[in-house]
Each structure stands twice: as structure tokens, then as C-alpha cells.
Amino acid sequence: MSDEVLRSDRPPESGATRTGEFKPTLQLGTDHDLCAGCGEPLALRTILESIEELGLAQRTIGVIGIGCYTALTSLMDLDLIQALHGRAPSLATGAKRMLPDRLFFTLQGDGDMANEGLQEVIHAAARGENITCVLLNNGVFGETGGHMTATTVLGQRTKNTLEGRDATQHGYPIQMVDLLAPLGGTAYAARGSVHDASGVVKTKVMMRRAFETQMRGEGFSIVEILTMCPTGWFVPTAKGPGYLNEVLGAVHVTGEWKRDGRLLRGAEPEAPNEAKERGAV
Amino acid sequence: MSRRFMQGSEAIAEAAIAAGCRFFAGYPMTPFTELLEHFAAKLPAEGGVCVNAESELEAIGMAWGAVATGARAATGSTGQGLSLMQESISELVRAELPLVLFNLARGQGDYYQATRGGGHGDYRHLVLAPVDLTEAVQLTQLAFDRAECWRNPVLVYGDYLLAHTAEAVAIEPVAFDPLPSKDWAVDGSRSGSGSPRNLNPIGMVPGKKGIEPERFWKRLQAKHEAMAAAEARWEAESTDDAELLVVAFGSVARFTRFAVRELRAEGARVGHFRPVTLWPFPSEALAEAARGVKRVAVLEQNAGQMIDDVRLALEGRVKVVAIGGISSDDAGFGVGPMLEPERIRARVGAALAGREVQP
Ligand SMILES: Cc1ncc(C[n+]2csc(CCOP(=O)(O)OP(=O)(O)O)c2C)c(N)n1
Ligand code: SF4
Ligand SMILES: [Mg+2]
Numbered sequence: 001m002s003d004e005v006l007r008s009d010r011p012p013e014s015g016a017t018r019t020g021e022f023k024p025t026l027q028l029g030t031d032h033d034l035c036a037g038c039g040e041p042l043a044l045r046t047i048l049e050s051i052e053e054l055g056l057a058q059r060t061i062g063v064i065g066i067g068c069y070t071a072l073t074s075l076m077d078l079d080l081i082q083a084l085h086g087r088a089p090s091l092a093t094g095a096k097r098m099l100p101d102r103l104f105f106t107l108q109g110d111g112d113m114a115n116e117g118l119q120e121v122i123h124a125a126a127r128g129e130n131i132t133c134v135l136l137n138n139g140v141f142g143e144t145g146g147h148m149t150a151t152t153v154l155g156q157r158t159k160n161t162l163e164g165r166d167a168t169q170h171g172y173p174i175q176m177v178d179l180l181a182p183l184g185g186t187a188y189a190a191r192g193s194v195h196d197a198s199g200v201v202k203t204k205v206m207m208r209r210a211f212e213t214q215m216r217g218e219g220f221s222i223v224e225i226l227t228m229c230p231t232g233w234f235v236p237t238a239k240g241p242g243y244l245n246e247v248l249g250a251v252h253v254t255g256e257w258k259r260d261g262r263l264l265r266g267a268e269p270e271a272p273n274e275a276k277e278r279g280a281v
Numbered sequence: 282m283s284r285r286f287m288q289g290s291e292a293i294a295e296a297a298i299a300a301g302c303r304f305f306a307g308y309p310m311t312p313f314t315e316l317l318e319h320f321a322a323k324l325p326a327e328g329g330v331c332v333n334a335e336s337e338l339e340a341i342g343m344a345w346g347a348v349a350t351g352a353r354a355a356t357g358s359t360g361q362g363l364s365l366m367q368e369s370i371s372e373l374v375r376a377e378l379p380l381v382l383f384n385l386a387r388g389q390g391d392y393y394q395a396t397r398g399g400g401h402g403d404y405r406h407l408v409l410a411p412v413d414l415t416e417a418v419q420l421t422q423l424a425f426d427r428a429e430c431w432r433n434p435v436l437v438y439g440d441y442l443l444a445h446t447a448e449a450v451a452i453e454p455v456a457f458d459p460l461p462s463k464d465w466a467v468d469g470s471r472s473g474s475g476s477p478r479n480l481n482p483i484g485m486v487p488g489k490k491g492i493e494p495e496r497f498w499k500r501l502q503a504k505h506e507a508m509a510a511a512e513a514r515w516e517a518e519s520t521d522d523a524e525l526l527v528v529a530f531g532s533v534a535r536f537t538r539f540a541v542r543e544l545r546a547e548g549a550r551v552g553h554f555r556p557v558t559l560w561p562f563p564s565e566a567l568a569e570a571a572r573g574v575k576r577v578a579v580l581e582q583n584a585g586q587m588i589d590d591v592r593l594a595l596e597g598r599v600k601v602v603a604i605g606g607i608s609s610d611d612a613g614f615g616v617g618p619m620l621e622p623e624r625i626r627a628r629v630g631a632a633l634a635g636r637e638v639q640p
Contacts, residue, residue: 026473028488057473063346073479074490079467082481090342098304098350102469120342123335157462258552263478
């Protein structure tokens with residue numbers, strides 16, 4: 001094999017060859033409309049596999065925000081409620097109050113949760129609402145074509161911060177997990193990233209812990225997942241994971257921020273093999 | 282059933298709970314506040330939940346989530362709060378969810394908001410306007426029934442007088458026909474089945490990529506046309522030989538009806554027409570009631586909103602005059618000096634005599 005084939009900083013010259021097909025049991029198919037290199041389908045997989053592994057499939061209801069991930073609902077073998085942009089935590093609140101023994105998660109983007117719906121996710125956390133909010137943070141409105149959100153990092157170029165996000169013009173990014181973790185009603189808060197395999201595995205550990213926290217009735221849980229959006233960042237597909245880890249990951253630090261009601265501020269979740277011993281993976 | 286002396290807010294909350302409402306969320310605002318208070322006090326004992334939402338946006342979001350599980354749920358506010366809810370109301374119509382909404386408004390200035398709405402796209406929902414507490418108790422129960430029958434939100438539109446006036450009232454249960462099963466409600470039972478439910482306002486189907494907006498919206502249009510044909514409700518009095526027909530709705534109609542009855546008793550040829558549903562507006566019934574009259578006088582407590590629907594119903598065949606107008610107390614709660622039986626009578630009398638009425 002030549003060096004050329006092994007380079008990972010740009011897509012292969014020739015079309016990729018499908019060597020196998022895998023999908024989580026709770027996924028209805030493998031075909032989606034999201035961009036090549038998008039991190040959101042990976043994040044979805046961590047959710048679906050965690051539900052399946054916890055044996056909660058017939059008791060789970062998803063409440064979906066509006067962003068690129070909305071198109072993934074056609075793949076989800078789950079009872080769903082589609083919310084308006086920003087409003088998923090309220091819908092999940094009302095539904096959970098009526099069905100307290102079901103598992104409820106919201107699926108929201110940074111535009112959805114940190115911009116349009118910031119007030120309601122804060123209140124849901126403060127109330128200790130027994131739901132899990134999942135934030136897919138790619139630092140842009142991916143769906144509208146790559147515009148600045150409240151989590152866009154300083155210097156990041158978007159379609160409405162062409163010279164890069166400048167604090168004097170556009171203010172500072174909000175770190176959602178850092179913001180929500182200290183609230184009294186928050187029982188579990190963590191930020192993962194799907195930029196590489198180890199990140200995916202750690203994210204899944206977080207997802208399971210959040211769901212377990214909810215099923216024990218301990219209160220609000222938030223899992224933020226950093227996801228690639230090469231299209232919205234205007235970077236080549238193959239550079240997405242690196243950009244995510246180095247640019248967004250430097251500001252939105254991964255790790256567990258609260259567990260069992262204790263503030264940890266960015267602790268590494270225990271290593272996957274340790275978690276495996278405890279039956280988590 | 283025994284009657285109790287109750288404020289409107291309490292009677293409406295009790296009627297809703299009697300109809301099976303088990304979830305309410307709201308944010309205080311006069312004159313709606315007491316409705317929230319009564320739900321907060323009464324729902325827990327019935328196994329229900331009342332959430333003090335952080336804003337009206339959250340209130341309607343929470344009620345949306347509750348109703349999506351198949352529970353009977355409601356929210357509400359005063360016109361201002363309903364303004365904030367408009368995006369959700371229009372999308373609840375498209376998600377086909379039977380949420381019941383209450384607007385306990387400051388006067389009658391929200392007629393356009395109630396019947397046209399400020400939400401986006403083509404959407405329609407029933408609007409019920411009770412004249413008094415006894416009717417409010419019935420219409421509140423009807424609202425839950427019709428909402429589920431059509432899988433469509435229903436708005437109950439009252440005002441300060443309805444909410445804050447105490448009357449002796451019985452919470453008589455209304456009997457309704459059986460409703461279709463709620464197999465659309467999400468409870469997680471179809472998760473992992475290969476054919477899950479997706480309650481959404483955009484016409485998405487699980488397992489299918491993309492949407493078919495045109496087909497979806499046309500189906501809703503057909504449903505709303507069927508609702509319009511089936512749901513008009515009204516009350517008509519003394520219309521047979523009337524020369525003047527007075528049209529009014531809600532609490533204000535209680536004053537106009539009283540004045541018309543007095544004038545009738547004195548021999549005046551005056552009739553009364555009250556739409557009970559503001560949408561669908563009972564256009565055909567009004568046209569029928571107005572046959573042979575010389576003049577139709579609309580008395581509403583606003584700058585002139587329902588008068589549009591009256592004119593549309595009559596298609597220029599009869600002269601339509603406005604005899605109401607803006608009238609408020611100093612706090613802006615819509616309890617204006619116009620709402621005096623003597624003044625209302627004077628306005629109706631002027632219309633009978635063919636004199637113009639200054640708003
Ligand atoms: C009230 C409202 N405002 C704006 C929009 C348009 N809109 C659709 S998706 C979106 C951004 C989504 O961003 P995010 O949640 O970060 O998801 P992503 O596309 O990045 O996955 C916006 C602004 C909308 N649907 N509703
Ligand atoms: S625009 Fe970004 S978030 Fe949306 S599908 Fe493409 S890569 Fe994914
Ligand atoms: Mg985004």
C-alpha cells in the first residue's frame with residue numbers, strides 16, 4: 001500500500017468500498033440524508049445502543065428538537081414526540097410527569113438548546129426534572145448552513161462571523177455542561193466527543209450513566225456530545241474529527257462534570273475496560 | 282347535583298377535572314391567575330399534575346408533552362400569554378394533538394387572535410365563547426371531547442367577568458358519544474417494535490425519509506373543512522319578526538341579551554343572535570336569523586373585530602352597524618363602563634331607532 005492510501009487528512013481519491021454493514025437494533029435502516037463525515041449519526045448510535053443494552057427499549061420515548069438530527073428520526077425505532085425548535089425540555093417535562101416510569105431523552109443541537117431554548121433547559125435542570133437532555137454540540141447551526149450559535153468558539157468562522165467569532169462583536173461561547181452541572185436539580189452532567197473511537201466509547205458510558213440516573217429517579221441529567229460538522233465549518237470531511245477535538249474540544253472540555261450529585265469538573269470517565277468489568281459496555 | 286357558590290375560575294377548573302383533565306401548566310397573569318391556582322390546588326388530589334411553568338412558552342410545551350401521552354391536558358393564559366404561545370398552537374394543530382386552551386382575556390380584543398391566530402401556516406381550531414358560568418362548565422367539558430374527537434386543539438375564550446364573577450353553579454357531567462381510541466398516543470410501547478409512533482407537526486412517518494408537505498397539509502385542510510361544517514353552535518332569540526338583530530358573544534352577550542329581552546317585553550321588534558363557536562363562525566345560522574331584518578347591530582367590546590365575520594356571513598344583504606367599542610377600567614382588565622345594563626340598552630335602543638352609536 002502506498003502512503004497515499006493511508007493519509008487520513010483528506011477523503012480517498014476513489015470511491016469508498018462498503019466492506020460490511022452494521023446498525024444498532026433500535027435503528028430502522030442504515031441510510032440517512034446527513035452529510036458524509038457528520039458526527040450526529042455516531043452520537044445517535046450511542047443513544048440507541050445504551051437504551052438497548054439497558055433493556056429499556058419498550059419504555060423509551062424520545063423528544064426531538066429541530067436541527068440536522070431531526071432527519072435522523074426516520075431511522076429511530078422509538079416512540080417519538082417532535083418538538084419545536086428549542087422546546088424539547090418542556091415537552092419531555094409534561095410527558096414524563098404523566099408517565100414517570102418511562103425513560104425520556106431529548107435530542108437537541110447547540111442552536112436548539114443553547115440559543116432558542118436556553119431558558120427552558122436551565123429551568124428543567126433546576127427543577128430536577130427527571131429527564132435526560134442530550135446536546136449534540138457542533139458549534140454551528142448546521143441545518144441552516146453553518147451560522148454562529150451560542151457555543152461557537154472564539155475565532156471560529158461561520159457564515160455570519162466571516163472573520164471568525166470576535167468577542168467584542170459576538171460575545172463569548174456558553175459551555176452548556178459547565179452551566180448546568182452546578183444547579184441543584186442536576187444529578188448527572190457530562191461532555192463526550194465522537195471525534196475518535198475512544199471518544200465514542202466514553203460517550204456511551206456517559207449516556208448509560210445518565211439513563212441509569214434517570215431510572216433511579218435522581219433528577220436531571222445532561223450529556224453533551226461534541227459532533228463533527230465539516231459542512232458547517234467549511235473544512236474537508238477528513239479534517240472534521242481533528243478540528244472538533246482541537247478547536248471545539250479546547251473550549252468545551254470533555255469529561256464528567258457531575259456524578260451522584262458531586263461536582264467533578266471535567267474528570268475523565270473511568271476507562272472503558274474498567275467500565276466493561278462493571279458491565280457498562 | 283348540588284349547586285355551589287363559585288368563582289368562574291374555580292368552576293372551570295372543576296369542570297375540566299370532571300372531564301378527565303389531569304395535567305395543567307401555566308404562568309400567572311390577571312385575570313387568568315386564579316385558574317392556575319385552582320388547578321394547582323385541585324389536581325394533585327385527583328392524581329393529576331399542575332406545573333408552575335417559567336413562561337407561557339414552557340407552559341404550552343409541557344401541556345404538549347402531557348397530551349402527547351394520551352392524557353387530557355390543558356394550559357392557558359390571558360391574551361398576552363396566548364400571544365407567546367402562537368407558534369406552538371399552530372404546530373399543535375399540525376401535530377393533531379387535542380390540547381385544550383383557555384384565554385381568560387382582558388376584554389374582547391383577542392377575537393382576531395382567537396379566530397385567526399398569530400401562528401404560521403394554514404391552521405384552524407375550535408373557539409368556544411361561554412356567555413356565563415353554567416355554559417362555561419358545559420363548554421369546558423365539550424372542549425375536551427371535541428379536541429379528542431377531531432385530534433385538534435380547542436380554545437375556550439372567556440374574560441375577566443367570567444373568571445372573577447361568583448355564581449351558584451353545579452358541575453353537571455355532560456354525556457358524550459364514545460370517542461375513537463387513542464392509539465396515536467406515545468407511551469414507549471411501540472419502541473423497538475419496528476413500527477414506532479412519531480407525533481410530529483411536519484408529516485414525518487417513521488422509517489420513511491423526507492416529508493410530503495402538500496399531501497399532509499391538504500389532509501389537514503379537509504379535516505378543518507369537516508370541522509367547520511359540523512361544529513357551528515349558536516343561540517338565536519326572538520328573530521322571527523325582528524327588525525333589528527343584535528349580535529354579541531361571550532360575557533357581553535349576557536348584557537345584550539338582557540337588554541333585548543327587556544325591549545321585547547316592551548313590544549320592540551328586536552332579536553338576539555349569539556355565536557357560541559367563534560370558529561367555526563355560525564354564518565349560515567346568522568344569515569337565516571337575519572332574514573327580513575332591517576339592520577344588524579354588532580356589540581363587541583373592542584375596536585371592531587367580530588363585525589368582519591358578521592359582514593362575511595351576510596354578504597352585503599343587510600346593513601351592519603357597530604354599536605360596541607373599546608371600554609375599559611383603569612387597570613386595562615376590560616371591565617369597562619359600557620358594561621352597564623342601562624348603557625347597553627341605550628345602545629340597542631339607538632340602533633332600533635336607526636340612530637348612530639358613538640363608540
Ligand atoms: C423558531 C425557529 N427559528 C428558526 C428555525 C430555523 N432553524 C432550523 S434548524 C436551526 C438550527 C439548528 O441548529 P442546531 O440545533 O445546532 O442543529 P444542527 O443543525 O447544528 O445539528 C434553525 C435556526 C426554526 N426551525 N424555528
Ligand atoms: S450540516 Fe453539519 S450537522 Fe448537518 S448533516 Fe451536514 S455535517 Fe451534519
Ligand atoms: Mg449545531
